[in-house]
Amino acid sequence: MNNIKLLKGWHMPEYDTHYEKMMKEIDGKWEYQADTRKFALSFVKNWNLALDIGGNIGFWSEELCNKFKKVWAFEPHPLNIECYRKNMKNYSNWQLEEVALSDHQEENATLFASPDESGNVSLVSDGVENGSSHRKLQSEQLSKLHTDVKKLDDYLSEFEGQNIDFIKVDVQAHEKEIVYGGLELLKNHNAVLCLELPLRNDAERKYHNDVENKLRSIGYIRQGNMRKETIFTK
Secondary structure, eight states: OTTEEEETTEEEETTOOSHHHHOEEETTEEESSHHHHHHHHTTOOOOSEEEEESOTTSHHHHHHHHHSSEEEEEOOOHHHHHHHHHHTTTOOSEEEEOSEEESSOEEEEEEEEOSSOTTOEESSHHHHHTOOSSOOOOGGGOEEEEEEEEEGGGGTTTTTTOOEEEEEEOOSSOHHHHHHTTHHHHHHOOOEEEEEOOOSSHHHHHHHHHHHHHHHTTTOEEEEEETTEEEEEO
């Protein structure tokens, strides 16, 4: 399709101009956030099930499929979903949920998206407007789509009897809501958490601290961060 391009081995939306500048070549393959994944996965002790929340086009899922027995990804943007499926076609140990996650259930919720970064998608417009560290978008620049919304706790029965060992969440300023909507599931598993929680200003620091305090109440400890991503373990 003419709305998808193949760039450095990755299918991605034609409009995306972000990843070409941000990918790095490692051992002959172009990767995004490889050093952050290496840091996050260094805390993992078991390799059963991983959740990739904000699956985008599959940058994280591909490596997770190489390391874990099974990967469940969550991605609501239709074009990202199409690219994800193309990029993951050589793997069979994954499942993709075409929904957004939050602290509530909702049908036909508004999904905001950047005009030039396929990974800059969120249920909150502010998360997209401030998603880049290099420039701020204006609300009129955002496109609007619609998606169904679920809670992570809605999947309690799906994961019963399984061991979730790693959860990555990168959803542009909606990480706290996903944590709040998944507290029962988080209590039931000993997953390493990798959450995008930037600390660029007072508002982001407060948001980060709210998440840290809530996670501490169920036994999680902050282990450190690399750029925007913070790691928590029990």
